[in-house]
Amino acid sequence: MSQIDRYFERYGPAYKWLATGTIMVATISVVLSTTIVNVAIPAVMGAFGMSAVQAQWISTGFLAAMTATMLLADWTNRAFGTRLTMNAAMSVFLAGSVLGGLAPNETILTLARVVQGAAAGIVQPLAMIMLFKVFPPDKRGAAMGIYGVGVVLAPALGPWIGGLLMDAFDWRFVFYLGLPFAGLAILMSNLFLPSREESGPIPAFDFVGVAILSVFLAILLSTLSNAQRLGWESNIILAGFTISVASAIGFVAWEMNTAKPMLDMRLFANFAFSSASVVAFIMGAGLFGSTYLLPVFVQQIQGMTPTQAGLLLMPSGFAMLLVFPIAGRLSDKVPAPIMIALGMAVFAGSSWLMVAANVHTAFWTLAWWTVLSRVGLGLVFPAISSGALKVLPPHLLGQGSGASNFIRQLGGAFGVNLLTVFIERRTIMHADAFAATQTSDNATTMELLREVAGLMHAAGLPDTQLMPAAASFLGRTVMIQSSNAAFQDGFLIVCGIFLLALIPTWFMWRVASSAT
Template sequence: MAVSDDASSMNSDDLSLRFGPAYRWLVTLTVMTGTMALGLASSMVNVAVPSVIGAYGIGLDQAQWMATGFLGTMAAVMLVSAWLIEVLGQRITFTVTMAMFGFGSLLSATAPNFDILILGRVLQGAATGVGYPLAMFCLFSVFPPERRGTALGINGLISVLSPTFGPVAGGIAIDAISWRFLFLLPLPFCTVALLLGLIFLPGKKLVKPLPTFDWIGLGLAFLVLFGIFSGLASGPRMGWNDNTIVMRLLGSAVLVVVFIIWELRAPYPLLDLSLFRSRQFCLTMLSSFIFGAGFYASIYFIPVFVQTIQNYSATRAGLLLATSGVVMLLFFPIGGRVTDSVSAHIPIAVGLLIFSIGYFLIQAADVNTAFWVMVVYLAVNRVGLSLAIPALSAAALRAVPIEKLARGTSSSNFFLTMGGGFGVALLTAFFELRTRFHSEAIVSTQTPANKTTLELLGGVQNLLAGTGMSDLAQA
């Protein structure tokens, strides 16, 4: 039988009969190839921030939209993934997701201006928000309950490997070719995954009438995220008293209240707020938000710091992130075992403490901090993260009824990713404020009485004089 024979109508049982015992591994290969593409896009772009700033002549407050636009869209769209799978089925959802991701990558690679680049990143974020939950759904559909631990292990391995080695591949692409080529690196994985999805994933006839979905809640979520992120990003540049900034932040606060009221009354809420009646679930979501903010802010700002302050190449910055990824790869299984052995609040508390110690060490870094010292600082931070994340997932799932397990999982992913976007936006605002403070402090000292400045200018003048430049040019 040819692969194309009524493929779109074949369900998982038909495909399993066609391909035999190897079918579950063919599905695994399909979704893991797609997950690899998504993981590369979420991590490798951070080493390109200084290059993009130089290419478009923008500031860090605008460049951060490459991260916050991606993460904010990813967080919101994650809440839509279950509905899309139910309506469209695995094959259509997967292939459309890969096509959208590929188009977003091409758009970013060829962007004539920064706005088009951000549009491409938003499309990538939307595809990633659907793709990650979809990958887990596809694996669970082909593995029996007693083998799903294997599926979780494979998915976890790819989810860690791609962000680990993505920055290195991205750094090499930037140094050897161009920052634009970086956006093309995931395309081979994306193309292969799309073709495999057309062959191996089961189809489904369109459900009529369509299941109810909370589109109003989704729209409110997007408005809240955009208002907060744009307000924090533009505040230092436009001024916190600027009417636009005040309206964005106050409007977001009002919309949060409206969102909560709507979700409490909606027949099919986007975010099931009844789960938050559990104190354990509330604390777990808060912890997920904090860890997401710290983790994503670090993988965004550390490459910027080492490239702009310590003059690292993009490849060297990628290697720095890769070493921290290897630490997570080693300690995640340990974190899982610890979670199985003791109450979840213990590894969460210990992980948060170690995570904070790592940040305390990182904040002491300066222009003279050695590469391997930075590696140690990041390693300490990632050990704490590796201990806490498995415990957070376990605590969240233990706190919800079995019939609401899927909603609990989507809520946990939503708060982790939303925390990431918030962390990047908040740290960007802090960075801009401190940069302006120090710039003004330096300017205030530049007077004719400043001997250090006069000596520096004299030295520069002597250097220029040695080049044969005219006095007018030197001035």
């Protein structure tokens, strides 16, 4: 009798809900830290004097570390058992949270985020493995929908609560918000999660694979972040891209030939899983990229407070709270490609609407556009999670869970990084274009300068300072408009990314149709 069977014997049918509740609490604690810090980024930039590209490492560093460790979940589960793995991961997460709250500079803060991300990467695949162990195959879609409630509850409430904490106290308090959930997760893990099933020696660990993957992620993301500052054709940037490509090829080659791979390449021989993986990558890029863009946009362009930025995201979180259980049940009955295509199209439509966002866009207009995007995501998540794993044999479920989450997070890390670089480049491009039109021949510009100078004269500013002050105001206006236009371009890119995901979704449909 397995330990799962013993738990069912002890607690009866209710055990699957006790196990689900345990992993939901753990997931809430790590998902809180994934998104809540985005609300604090403008404040952190001011506190440490960081540029936008430096600040995005607070988010990208977390995602990169999470991506690297997601593939370890299957090995740690087999080597140490679910209970010990969850306890260790949540303890490391607690330490990273405290370090982030106490960080004296941006280097320590980024390190704390990497520590948090490394722990968080273990938790999410472990949660999916547990769900597939305690629910029968015909109920796994519904289980993913219920689990998704926990995944979206944290982003729904977290940014708002984080904004309140920031406005009342300090940005450092956002790091402490996940601590109670992490402590509760450790307690529940010791009560309801099984220990190691195997009695033999600990399976071999793929140290070489982890090392190569870490080099690939660190070098590539760092190169992308610094390319704009150092020049895309500079020697150090070209060397970084070369090392990244070599590392990627080396990782694939090693994993295909080692006896104990961290990522079993046999997974991708299954065309349905490969197609789902491409969709997951694109979904991660669009989702995390847009989640990063929106709070920064409304604070930098519209001047919202952190609390208002958090409130903006709350209705969308509650919309997902309603959609997830329904979508989970539907994914057990409706083919996954149909659910995914519908959700992707809805999210793309929402991003298309966001292209029109500017400094004058009303709060509730932005909120409803965001609600629409999260309804689309709510349709995609259960279908992509259960659909990718349903096609795998039981002995590859652990690997498949880690790989699916890994690919989605890899897309997220790339999405945040590339969108940040893209917006920085587009801001400079738009600023140059706008500045070129602000000449003495532009009647609108000259009228604005006269009106601003008149207002400043009425306020008591000396005549010698009127035109310099008016020109300074014009410069700030041009920069705000340039940044606004760059963000609009970013939302357009997100729209395109989700429309692009319809192509591999169609391949998933073809595979499913030919199988029946």
